[in-house]
Amino acid sequence: MFKVKYIWLLLIFIGLTACSNDDDSGEPIVTLPDLTAGEANFSNFVTLGNSLTAGFQDNALFIASQNNSFPNTLAEKFALVGGGNFRQPLMNDNFGGIAIGGQRILQPRLVFGGAGPVPLESIIGPVTVTTDLAVNNPTGPFNNMGVPGAKSFHLAAPGYGNIAGVAMGAANPYFVRMASSPNSTVIADAVGQNPTFFSLWIGNNDVLGFATSGGSGVSQQGNLNPATYGGNDITDSNVFASVYSQYIAALTANGAKGVVANIPDVTTIPYFTTVPHNPIPLDANTAAAVNNAYAPYNGGLLQAEQFGLISADERAARTINFTASSRNAVVIVDEDLTNLGGLGLPNFRQATANDLVVLPAASFIGTLADPNNPLSVNGVAVPLADRWVLTPNEQQLVATATQNFNTTISNIAQQNNLALVDANALLTQLSQGGIASGNFILNASLVTGGAFSLDGVHPNSRGYALIANEFMKAIDLAYGSNFEASGNLVNVGDFPTNYSPLLQ
Template sequence: MKNKVIYLAILAAGFASCEPEFENELSNGNYSAGDADFSSYVAIGNSLTSGYMDGTVSRVSQSYSFPSILANQFALVGGGAFTQPSYAEDTNNLGGISGIPGFGTRLVIDASAGGPEPIAGTSTITLTPQASAFNNMGVPGAKTFHLLAQGYGNPAGLAQNPPMANPYYVRMATSTTSTVLGDAMMKNPTFFTNWIGNNDVLGYATSGGSGSTAGLGGADITPVPVFEQSYNMIINTLTSNGAKGVVATIPNVTAIPFFTTVPYNPLTAAAIGGGNEANGTALINQLNTSLIGPVKQVLTAYGQGSRLQLLSATEANPLLIKDESLANMQAQLTGALTQAGVPAQQAAVIGIVFGQARHATAQDLVLLSTRTVIGTAPTSPYAVDPLNKYGVTYPLDDQHILTAAEVSDVNTATTAFNNIIKAAADAKGLGVVDMNAIMNQLVSGLRVEDGSIYTANYFSTATLSTVMFSLDGVHPNARGYALIANEVIKVINSHYNAKLPLVSAGSYPGATVLPTN
């Protein structure tokens, strides 16, 4: 029987900008650019600027980038031509980049299986350089300092370890030595949007805090002095010829579905029993008696009993995780269990596995990518029965969880970076879209001008029409990008005395049902 595949907001190509009906609605006769000049609009940023959606940039998703939506509105008041890197070769709208590991096709949802999963097919997008400056200079994966790095678009850099180039910029760069910012300035911008900085914290967060809190790697948080110097150089360059613009702040990870969809306590008796509640209850009783209970007893004797809790057959249980910030109790566990009569080899393995283990709390964030890992067998020599179920009897690793301490690291960096962004904007008289505050509103529901309430829910058949995120849990869908464009327009109207019409997010594509993947 054919399954159905649901994916969010990326099929329809092209759109007609519809304006919601409001009191004192703007009309063609009173549209105005105000104090701004949109004759050459340039967008600087990363994946959120490029039109990235459902884990990739595809031909259709790019058409819904928020800069493209803005450019259509700017055209009403004298805005010039707006160009984006070509994805014409993506004939089947699969996204991805051919031959580049980790750059797979876009995600879809199999309604019967729960997805998400990459859509079947092979990407037809190549690394062929287009060697042209574009108005949309959003480069997925870019951090602030990457926009200033020569060679970031040199294909030779892709073979280095770690890679010193970005495949998306390789497709765009005007030369092998050009910079993203330099290419953007070739368009002689009169107006710009700059939404850069998300990846300076996001790489650390999406890796479960496995990187450094002050480093230049993909999984690191960018050092504050590096961020400040790079960001100010970007703003100084963009405004050097008198261009006006709008900048955006960095959203907090607690407002992004990638970190809020999977609960810290998903382990019911039925889940532990593989769908059978009775089997789960029996297994819970067995684990409490032969594993969790004895380990908790030893930890309690050393004042560490709060790390673990006995499993409940009637309530949802928290995931078992590894917390590297904890003192390693391996030796104490091994010794005490051996003295209690546990065979030495078995006691040693339990000591290794539970030395820094604890049960998760509501302050820990479970990564969306961890959803498919829970309950599976780890690839570890110590993953022996019954220590062979991730999150249940074997602790999830660092890359699966953002612990409370790591969340604090991300929040501290986000606050510091946003202060730098606001200070740079204030120094140059630029408008600021506080995307951090806006995304936080989505947690409880953001009411827009047409009365609709949008949320940061990840995927639910009950809320398909009002979910603004795509299936990767980080990037918006088409309606989400329309909402972002509206927030930018609001700031432009207030800060630059413009009169630009908003777009209607509801007119952008929502859920679409496809045949089996």
């Protein structure tokens, strides 16, 4: 009996010892599993896409941004389980911008100027953009085939990397730097590397240009010829589906596995949510003077209603009225209003909370259209043109196209057993309260939110780190790797939110 008693005491002691740790913190030691690639083969990782894949931020591409691109972060993790070298077409400096034969064609990056984003040269003075297409293009092949500005159909466009076509808009200066030949295509150069694993995130620019231009383009739904599209037009959903299917077929032809991402709702990014619709402060006298100037227009609307040309609701929506307040809505041009040109009435109305004023308007609203006329205030006496505001009707065109593109991406990912990142949900969450990651909560506020760069469109390095983690989680789910369970997601706090103007 004595021996049995002490055997039980010994077992209890051993059990207690196993649950203790050697750091005296009282917390149990958690042993994480070893990292595994699962079914994925990361030995030759090639990534395709646009500026989001390249690492573009602060309205430029530069060495530091490329080194913190989400594919480069992924490649560093893939290297822990057999991943090979990952080559990027690095820019020549940290200024950003591109030149051809010393003539600048793209500008350096933005920096924080104390109150908001400003051009780099406004802080440190003139710089020489040393990334010159005529003298210092790097030699490929490159694992990162992210091409800023590329739309879906551009990845299959011959000559997209031909320097002779840059001035005409037929070629892309970023692809000029990485193309294997002037007439090669992005998809051909990627597939030619025989990747064992790939990522594809394309389609954002197929709606983004329309949105950032305030809806200045048109929806090309029904037009199957991209050669006839304008730069700010929305791509036809059938064109998108056709090229996307071709890309996946080519990338998976030799058995490669991969991860794709869908298209975010671009209207959730700071480019559209920073500038309020009602930023105009007026005192009583000024408000009265402005209202007096608009009195003939408002009177004309009443006549139009009486003639049955517009409804009472449209007349009310178009009536312009300023008050003694710090929050007056700007006056805008809305092309979707009933055309009353026969009465000499333009398509004016004041913006509402449903309108999205684009970020560049912050430096335009309140300026003078005529320096010699103090009454010609842009946004007040002079309505904002279409390019400054994305109206609800224009937003619906963006939403419809985005939904169509995402349906295609989801279906093709499922058909090919690919990992899928829901970037749409990710950016929506950032805009609706934020996302907790490590010791940080990231949200979609410009400058202070911690996720977006100063251009209001692209993530900053910390935002790209968050995206890299989402890609690894999707890969874990699809292929049985365990980046998350093994503790190999990145700490977003290790990545900067902005770069010093002195970074060269």
